[in-house]
Amino acid sequence: DIIFMFNDFWSESSHVGQVHRRLAWMLLHAGKSCLATSLTTSLSFFANLLSAMQPLREFGMFMGLCVTNVYLLALLLIPPIFV
DSSP states (O other), rough: HHHHHHHHHHHHGGGTOOOHHHHHHHHHHHHHHHHHHHHHHHHHHHHHGGGGSSHHHHHHHHHHHHHHHHHHHHHHHHHHHOO
16 A cells, blocks of 8 residues: 555656656655554554464564555665656
8 A cells, every 4th residue: 555655646746847856745745644543453463462362462563564565665776766
């Protein structure tokens, strides 16, 4: 969903003009939305750390870190692809 959000906001930023300002506009607007969704998803997985079952705790830690890393990688890798 992060890639689709960045793509949609890139399409909507055509009114901005210059490429570097367009990237900044896209990262500011799409970044906030994606941060909210990624943060809530990763926190819900991290809530499994409170479980008494170790496999469930490990799953929560793994998936919470995966969601966080996908958001960070999207911020680093998607803007160069659009340019």
